[in-house]
């Protein structure tokens with residue numbers, strides 16, 4: 001689920017959507033009263049009622065690009081078309097998401113079992129184009145990682161990954177501040193709590209902020225591809241903790257402690273590093289400088305794939321240069337060995 005930056009309080013109801021996909025098919029009287037028109041794109045069926053033609057056309061300009069980008073990133077395609085349903089009024093949206101009336105921050109959610117994203121259009125009126133696109137990135141990520149994990153990704157990781165995929169915006173620093181306060185007040189949640197039932201939605205200020213910091217930690221230390229591996233491992237694992245251990249080679253408790261130890265650095269600025277939007281080549285630069293060319297080469301391969309997928313062209317240029325240096329370094333090393 002995506003809510004706006006204030007993290008007012010989110011919604012138990014949405015947990016049901018995440019954890020019991022497909023449970024909610026009932027159509028209320030308002031929804032039935034709407035006549036849905038459809039605009040098809042390559043990957044989406046955009047459903048909208050009379051009067052929302054312009055809004056449907058607006059989404060049609062970018063949703064396929066988001067789909068292509070995210071399915072490349074996760075190396076996992078969803079069965080298409082994905083439904084994007086644009087709700088014109090709170091009354092109609094409440095039929096499928098009753099608590100949206102009480103919680104002003106709710107603007108959209110994803111229904112995994114139906115491969116459907118629902119957007120409450122009036123609540124997006126004050127959002128920039130970039131924020132509207134982010135909203136779709138967030139919800140489509142839920143659909144992709146839900147499917148990739150066989151619907152077994154627990155809610156803390158669901159919200160963590162969906163936020164990590166968003167282009168960093170003005171709410172990011174606010175979340176870091178909330179996390180800082182929670183840490184100082186000793187109110188951080190354990191990973192077990194965070195991934196159990198509805199904790200994230202009952203404690204959105206801490207829950208969302210903490211969830212994204214965990215994903216950020218895992219990607220910073222082990223890379224993005226390993227995160228995808230973890231999500232995929234859930235298909236066949238008895239639970240997320242065993243999937244963590246199988247993927248990262250470290251018990252979940254130990255990973256949790258390491259994340260906690262790294263939290264001060266995250267709060268001090270490390271939060272700004274993001275493999276998709278602000279890649280930090282520092283560690284790879286250091287590997288090349290110290291002559292660890294083989295290790296640098298393999299990690300640069302992953303970095304370059306990510307940088308190409310996320311259009312970070314400046315950093316991509318440097319990564320390619322570092323790759324050439326490490327290949328040249330290895331050739332030189334072999335020449336010395338052969339001499």
Ligand SMILES: [Zn+2]
Pocket residue numbers: 001002138142158159162
């Ligand atoms: Zn979400």
